[in-house]
């Protein structure tokens with residue numbers, strides 16, 4: 001069993017979500033080109049990015065600690081078009097106008113890589129936005145919350161009030177799907193809050209109590 005992993009992400013949201021699972025981890029940077037390939041599906045894209053980010057983090061890890069690396073990626077998709085992180089607030093306004101009054105999909109991929117092995121899961125959610133007035137979009141962009149967020153919004157922030165319904169995974173929309181992440185942790189035998197009760201060192205040792 002692994003007692004610790006690397007989190008190949010600069011995202012404070014992913015750090016917070018992984019903390020919720022009670023995993024001990026060291027946060028490291030990743031360095032991976034996020035340009036989609038021609039005709040790549042959203043599911044293939046987030047899988048490729050989740051694994052690519054984890055693998056690209058290897059040079060940032062301490063060579064003496066050989067641990068699994070977790071990578072993740074989130075993309076917003078509206079009518080088949082990928083909406084990534086906006087380059088500025090003008091692009092954010094453009095994306096929010098498109099999302100207003102429509103249902104879009106949020107795909108989040110999460111991977112755990114160790115040596116040659118990589119395992120990956122994808123979560124897909126449908127998110128419906130109410131109609132947003134131009135004043136609301138302007139006021140929201142003034143907060144700068146859209147920057148650094150796929151689709152130019154953060155459901156965990158004031159933009160949570162734009163969302164009339166979701167069908168899927170709240171943690172997946174925020175950036176790290178907890179259900180899928182726990183599956184990977186268990187497959188890779190990484191210690192977390194629930195597994196610690198079953199970990200071998202807590203079981204009675206051979207030869208007595």
Ligand SMILES: Cc1cn([C@H]2C[C@H](O)[C@@H](COP(=O)(O)OP(=O)(O)OP(=O)(O)O)O2)c(=O)[nH]c1=O
Pocket residue numbers: 008009010011013014030034053072073074075076085106148149150151153154155156173174175
């Ligand atoms: C849709 C949505 C996205 N997001 C964020 C999650 C991700 O951080 C970001 C999508 O960008 P990503 O490229 O997935 O991740 P990142 O560049 O922020 O971090 P890293 O590669 O270092 O792990 O959008 C929210 O915080 N809330 C939301 O509601």
